[in-house]
Amino acid sequence: MVSMPMEPPQRITSLTHWLSRPVVDRRGREVGNLKDLVVLVWGLHPRVSKLSIARAGEEDLLVPWESVAEMTETPRGSTVILDRPREELTPADLRGNEMALGRNILDKKVMDTHRRRVVRVNDVQLEWRDDGYHIVGVLAGMHSLLRRLFPERPLQRIVSRFKIAIPHEVVPWEHVEPIETELTRARRRAVYTKLAQLHPADIADIMEELNPSERAAILNGLEAETAVEALTETEPEVQAGVIQMLELEKASDMLEMMEPDEAADILGDLPQAKAHALLKEMEPAEAEDVVELLEHKEDTAGGLMTTVYVTAGPETTVSQALERLRAVAEDVEAIYYLYVTDPSERLVGVLSLRELILARPDQPLHEIMVTQVITVRPEAAIREVAETLSKYNLVALPVVDEEGKLEGIVTVDDVLDDLIPMIWKRRAAKKYI
């Protein structure tokens, strides 16, 4: 049980305020200087559990927080006073769920999951609770940076004299997600519980602010599904870079889980040797889908299309078709259209989900399907695809070859990524006319 008689000098203090401060024993004899504070990584606001003390000519000493009598202001400045004579200090070991703040958090980059950005930690904020100091946040921004550079008092004097507003920036600990610590390295993988709460698109935004190796660490530490979604949301050059930084097996697993068109885009951006190695590592079925797509130019219907869609034969009944859609809806993104193909895979008709729902359950598809299907050829340019989608108000557009065989579909969101810059450009141009 923790018995802390001490009255803290400040309710709120900071890590760097205490680093290098003298540590003395109960009789006021020198023990060393405070080298680091260790926290027990548990709960919302981890508690300081140990102190690392640097001693002249000797090994560093790790003492439990329970040996601290006071952290206070003395005539020699801020001082840590221990509760026993220095001869009776019992060195402790770092446990598996403990982490030194100076080594792992201070001066490192951490993610701010609330404001979806990356900050460099200038200081760690500590707050006094009944059982000792707890981390409540990290300090970033100009103020904490200047405090690291210059002595506190002259700095305050200058600030108040010239009435300069230097922004304080505190990131509450509940939003702080370290990128890499000794704990995560020991576990061989980081578990980003705070980061994983975010929408994959937000994770992608944060990842884009990191170095390639850090991006790979994030993907390794996220659950497979979240990781794949986050990766899909990043910019194409980021995707290719990250895939190269991952272990071959991990990378190919991620590519398999992606929509084949997304995987093909990434592979298309990689050096050929790397792309080949990845394709060889992938499951043959998934790799085959991707290879088919890779043969098309990237900014054509063939390059944009996905090979994951739902087909049925003309004799299938409406209820069978709906059953089929329900069964695959989990894995297939584009279920808004059902494509009707003959035995030689030629596209003979199409039905929207709406039409299926409104039809009688026992009707065969060929009685109600639309036979005048709007299609594009694989070599159609992206602009043509976009114009066709918009002209006929479609969510997806089938791509067929010269024999009428269905090769894939282009969905509106695949085109959107490439269309938005065009629209913006047009708008921007208008502004200046």
Place this chain on the structure above:
Amino acid sequence: MRMPRHYKRRLLVFLTIMGPGIITASVDQDAGGIATYSLAGAHYGFSLLWVLFFTTISLAVVQEMGSRMGVVTGKGLGELIRERYGVRPAVLILAILVVANLANTIAEFAGVAAAFEIFGIPRFLSVPLTALFVSWLVVQGTYAVVERVFLIASALYLLYVVSAILADPPWGEVLRQTIQPAFQMERNYLIMLITLVGTTIAPWMQFYVQSSTVDKGIRWQDYKYARFDVFVGAVVAAGVAYFIIVACGATLHAHGVRIETAADAARALEPFAGRYATLLFALGLLNASIFSAAVLPLSTAYVTCEALGWETGVDRRPTEAPGFFSIYLAMIGIGALTILWPNVPLLPIMFFSQTLNGILLPLTLIIVLQLVNDREIMGEAVNSPILNLIGWGTAFLLIAITILLLITFIL
């Protein structure tokens, strides 16, 4: 900012061919470099070529260390110093980098002014326009455009090789002096030594090669390619320098011509290598100056902001990354304004900026050597003894020459 995909793909192909080492080497051939090599060749003939021989080895070794640190840690040099040693040492090193690069940027604008003056365009026109152009490149254009323009431009450094071959030097003599060291205990000679090393191995190059290795995302398994790239880069950098010295040595030195302005270096080539030599020289100088004037402030801003934790990125708006844009624009502004000061001598600015680089280099090298030998950071990838010998040797020789130089001022 999203670009059309096919355009991006082309960029990536470019980048796989041009590695960080070769890019760094290309930026290395800037106004200060050209001025220094020209002066070395004109005033000392081929007798300094041996320095280049040893500098090439040092350059390859220290650049390899930077590249290796980038691959192993995945972090830039500035970041690494901050994380390992804290805020104050990091700020000190960054201050050194900023001072050295400010001197370099001033030298780049001196190069711009000198090149345009060869074409008869006054500096009061050329320098502000270039400053605006370079600022616009980064504030309005995308980073990709900057990089592409820059990559195309680096091919123009081959002009110096052409220029040297047109000068037709006595190759036997050239080769002999390349491998035969000579030394003089004389002030100008010592300054020249420091400058020559400082312009070939500049402090910014250590930061630059490491950052671009990190950005490229190279895994330890693929490190041998990165190392090859760095070695090729070092040889290319030294090769270009070599040909500049040879060209100037064969022409200017042989005929006792002293270079007083950068234009002299170009004009003096005229009688020997035809009128194209001047054109080639001026074009090469202009290209080198403009693109280094864009890249150096950019890399300084990146390194500084990354280590201090400020927002970076040319794809952001200036209000989103105020620190980044302030540093970038301030360096360009100061660089340009210094050259607009009435009657500043361009050539000495280009030359002495590199002397400053040479004096500041050992501090950077010592930090690099500390980090690269730190097992906690590098694990098994620490330096081998021979690399340490070359690295420390370079640092200490430079310090020794600097002290000798100080002695000549006292005596």
